[in-house]
Amino acid sequence: MVSRRAFLGLLGAGVGAMAAGPAQAAQTAQGKGKRPNIVLFMVDDMGWQDTSVPFYYEDGKAVRTRLNKRYATRTPNMERLAKQGMLFTDAYACAVCSPTRCSLMSGMNAARHRVTDWTLGVDQQSRFGAHGEGLYPPRWSANGLQPPGTQAKGVCQPPWRTGADGKFYQPALDAPGGNAYDLKMPFTNALTFPQLLQDAGYHTIHVGKAHWGSGSGQYNQQDSKAPTTPGADPRRFGFDVNIAGCEVGGPKNYRGDAHYGNKGYSQFATPGLDENGYYQDNVFLTDALTDMALRELERSHAAAPDRPFYLYMAHYAIHSPLDNGRAWDASRSDDPNVAKDARNPNPNDGLKWDPMERNYSTLIQGMDDSLGKLLDKLDALGETENTLFIFMADNGGLSISGRLKAANAPARAGKGSCYEGGTREPLIVRWPGKIRPGAVCHEPVIIEDFYPTILHAAGVPPPKALAVTPAGVHDDGPLRQVLDGETFLPVLLGRRATVRADGADRPLLWHYPNFWGEGIPGPEYHFYTTLRLGRWKLIYQHPDQSFELYDLRTDIGERRNLADQRPGLVDKLRKEMARLLRERGAQMPRIGSPDGKPVPFPDEVVLAR
Numbered sequence: 001m002v003s004r005r006a007f008l009g010l011l012g013a014g015v016g017a018m019a020a021g022p023a024q025a026a027q028t029a030q031g032k033g034k035r036p037n038i039v040l041f042m043v044d045d046m047g048w049q050d051t052s053v054p055f056y057y058e059d060g061k062a063v064r065t066r067l068n069k070r071y072a073t074r075t076p077n078m079e080r081l082a083k084q085g086m087l088f089t090d091a092y093a094c095a096v097c098s099p100t101r102c103s104l105m106s107g108m109n110a111a112r113h114r115v116t117d118w119t120l121g122v123d124q125q126s127r128f129g130a131h132g133e134g135l136y137p138p139r140w141s142a143n144g145l146q147p148p149g150t151q152a153k154g155v156c157q158p159p160w161r162t163g164a165d166g167k168f169y170q171p172a173l174d175a176p177g178g179n180a181y182d183l184k185m186p187f188t189n190a191l192t193f194p195q196l197l198q199d200a201g202y203h204t205i206h207v208g209k210a211h212w213g214s215g216s217g218q219y220n221q222q223d224s225k226a227p228t229t230p231g232a233d234p235r236r237f238g239f240d241v242n243i244a245g246c247e248v249g250g251p252k253n254y255r256g257d258a259h260y261g262n263k264g265y266s267q268f269a270t271p272g273l274d275e276n277g278y279y280q281d282n283v284f285l286t287d288a289l290t291d292m293a294l295r296e297l298e299r300s301h302a303a304a305p306d307r308p309f310y311l312y313m314a315h316y317a318i319h320s321p322l323d324n325g326r327a328w329d330a331s332r333s334d335d336p337n338v339a340k341d342a343r344n345p346n347p348n349d350g351l352k353w354d355p356m357e358r359n360y361s362t363l364i365q366g367m368d369d370s371l372g373k374l375l376d377k378l379d380a381l382g383e384t385e386n387t388l389f390i391f392m393a394d395n396g397g398l399s400i401s402g403r404l405k406a407a408n409a410p411a412r413a414g415k416g417s418c419y420e421g422g423t424r425e426p427l428i429v430r431w432p433g434k435i436r437p438g439a440v441c442h443e444p445v446i447i448e449d450f451y452p453t454i455l456h457a458a459g460v461p462p463p464k465a466l467a468v469t470p471a472g473v474h475d476d477g478p479l480r481q482v483l484d485g486e487t488f489l490p491v492l493l494g495r496r497a498t499v500r501a502d503g504a505d506r507p508l509l510w511h512y513p514n515f516w517g518e519g520i521p522g523p524e525y526h527f528y529t530t531l532r533l534g535r536w537k538l539i540y541q542h543p544d545q546s547f548e549l550y551d552l553r554t555d556i557g558e559r560r561n562l563a564d565q566r567p568g569l570v571d572k573l574r575k576e577m578a579r580l581l582r583e584r585g586a587q588m589p590r591i592g593s594p595d596g597k598p599v600p601f602p603d604e605v606v607l608a609r
């Protein structure tokens, strides 16, 4: 529960800068005759080193890492964007997909919105049994994010169906014959920023992976009676157009000739791409989504050239499957030898390709190619100057198998992890004439900041009333939406170096009371809370209630635990961590059984010293 005082305080902290300036921002936008277009190009599972663009800096200087060298010549469009915009070395998301995507849409920190793990089926949880650590996840929002007004019991439009003509059919939002749902697990209601942009007159386009609500995953079964929830459909969150988005968070198959997984039943099949000959021509999923996005931009521009648009280009790439060659398309390689022999060296560094790395690289190249086509289209439409373009990824690069173990070096570990490799992201923002080209920013920003920042840039005032999840959904009462994110528009515009006007460091929080990745040993992937404050990072490991302290300025690899050397600093940071957890109504894992005692807050742990 969040007290009213805490709520008001956080609202003030979160949107204070925005509240002071919406009139001015709107005026600026109107001064140009049109609000800015916004493109958010979101890549799935891409690590911050999976690019030729250097994101790692030492003493203010770019360091070209091993992977930057490997990818040289392979991400030219990211380089183009970085030259024209501002690069962030310390940008963050959450460590897995759904928490990031729900923070993006709601402006809430994951500790508050409680979609702390990845979601998919109705009432389905990825991992809910007893684990080696003897902990159980709390009753988190396993039914994901839902639009305002959603109740635990209701009727939703049917999911995607295959029609008599063999094509996908996405029913109208008010179509009869909806499916009844009666949810056992919690969810979280939120008023989203795309909804606010839509209300302000934006044409809002969703392309690719949504992954917000929960659903049947059975949109390709004609007679499915399985329930789905409103949040499974991006149109419920303020998107005019939805292309291929549903509750599913990963692709079954990237190949057009495999109908993107729609041959036979698969919960992970990607719907809505049976147009334009993609199946027959075996169009790669990344390219099909790009083609659909470009067509929609053209259509939108032709219909109403003065109407601003928000395009959420959310690629399924580069999420698994990476293996078995399913992600591999020889025609996509710029090195003919690679297709002939996976053991041949990478021409950029002379090192051999591991087959998994090769497939991974193919997905990266396809993503970069899509980025280039989108940038070219904005140029062709004459919209580049008036478009805020944001490049981001949703969690750290996969690093649990093969040579991908070093996927985020020099950061430690990867997707799912409490270490920097789990959450650090390759953020680039371009806005010609407003953001200085080639700028590099070391100020930490986090995914929930996007909500207030995008609204700020659009000149759309922050919401007056936010959503409240109805009582009874969560055991401990209603859950109120509060904007934890803060606008970083002043940083983008070069008006100041820090998000906070007073120059103070902001505490950033990650909370993962869940279990990720079956069979992955060690505590770094399960049950943790972490806090970053300035150069310092504190990790609270829930299983043994221990603390790790790292100095990110000198030890980005998080190898030298300073907790024993700096007990005073540990105490200061764990108090701050506990304060944020309480204010945000964070749920803690349970000890011994699903109804067991919760793991104590970090300031309640008695340390033997």
Ligand code: CA
Pocket (backbone or CB within 6 Å): 044, 045, 096, 097, 319, 394, 395
């Ligand atoms: Ca992801």
